[in-house]
Amino acid sequence: SGSRNWNAAKDLQRYRHHYLGLVESENEEEEEMWNLSFYKNEIRFLPHGLYIDTLLECWKNNYDVLEDNHSYIQWLFPLRERGMNRHARPLTWNEIQAFKRSKEVMQRFVRAYQLMLRFYGIILVNEETGELRRAENWAERFQNLNRFSHNNLRITRILKCLGEMGYEHYQVHLVKFFLTETLVKETLPNVKKSALDYFLFTIRNKRERRELVHYAWQHFKPQSSFVWGPHDKLLKYRPRSAKSQLHQKAEDKQKTPGEKSESSVEKDQSQEQEAGDAADLQPEVNNDVKEKITSLTQREEKDLNSDAEEVQGTAENDCTKESKKRKLDANMADTKRSGALKSPDIENIARNLGECAI
Structure with a gap:
């Protein structure tokens, strides 16, 4: 049976709304950008850490260190909120913009993402799209993921950071991957609760989030116990495939101005069928x-x-x-x-x- 974690819901709503009310320095020149300095390979992570280039190279396949060290994750994937490492500094809006302006920094960020994916038994197939697949050693890595639940917190952090850095498409693929492994293939039973309570609701894009909520509902067992969205709206919701969207765009281009395509009319008639943000927030x-x-x-x-x-x-x-x-x-x-x-x-x-x- 399912039960919703409402503390998680509040936390993730605050994240999706960009930490509304958070007060930060508005002067970029006076701000100490520790996270940016780390990603520029200027400082080591704290405490007792390494430069990022050394970390990315030397820890690539050192899964024991990645599992046992609890200081690096807040530096590799900083957030606009404090974590367990008191030496790590919260990410700021100014830092996020500075990250995005540096090609070198963003390349390191993607490498950091790939490092953690491999640690979890996942391969980034396409850097442009964010497509993922299982790694060859997935069974061994999934066993570790099932055993050590603190990795669920790390994955939530990674997903949030991906969203902050403009990699929302990476978010969607990673959430879909874990929903598939937990609900469809049932290989990660100890990750399922976090995937539904946390991972799923890190997605800021409403349409993408609705698609994933519907996907989770379709594969949840028993479906009657699904509490992460209202069943009446989920029953009516019609997910749109990528192919149908491309077909729709091509069809619309052929229509004269003001003329609606057949699928557009259907869309107008069935707008009430879309599961809104209530699918994120409303309990049954x-x-x-x-x-x-x-x-x-x-x-x-x-x-x-x-x-x-x-x-x-x-x-x-x-x-x-x-x-x-x-x-x-x-x-x-x-x-x-x-x-x-x-x-x-x-x-x-x-x-x-x-x-x-x-």
Whole structure:
């Protein structure tokens, strides 16, 4: 059976929204860019570390060191949040831009990604697309991955860092790889929970994330216990293959301006079938509670779902939240006076609506 980790959901929503409210230095010249200096091969990672060129060369196949050393990962894949290594510095927005401007630095970043992939028994087949496959020693490396769960945290860090550095397409392939191995091939049972709670929701692109949520739901057993998206929307959702998208683009080019293709009409008719960000955030609730939420607090639920589907980087302000809270309180007060629902029912509705807003 599935159970959703809501602490993970909150953490990853904050990441996907680019750490809204995070205060950083705005003066790039005065900022000490430790992560950039490490990637420029100017300083060693701390504590007791190596220069990155030495690390990438000497640790290439040294799996024991990669497993046992817990200081390097925060330097190879820095994030805009603090980790367990107190000597590592959080990544900043200015640093991210500086990383992307340096071809040499980004080449090292891809090499670092390949280093960790090999450690996990994975090969980067295509540097342009991010396509992956199993390495020849995958069985041995998967055994290690199943045994040491701290690697799940490392993979989450790697996925987040890929997103920060502009490698979202790498993210998608890596998440799909782990969903396939955990849910379809069932080779990584001890990674499955992290793949669903964490890996899956590092994807910032809504369309890609919806595709992956649907893919996970299709292969989860038992499907009725899948809690990472609402079943009604997942049942209606139609994933789009790469071939169909290319065909659609070619077809649209042949149409005269203002004329819709047949597939475009179908798309218009089935827009409501797409699983929105609610597939990321909404828990499953029983039918009785759903009916009561719909009949009594339809507007509030609509507002909350709308918030969940906002463009990345936006969030409702405190005034909006307070306004919605007052509306919800007023509706519940009216309901209580009319005797339509008992107190426990009202509490259930409030709790479920609260979870929708996570």
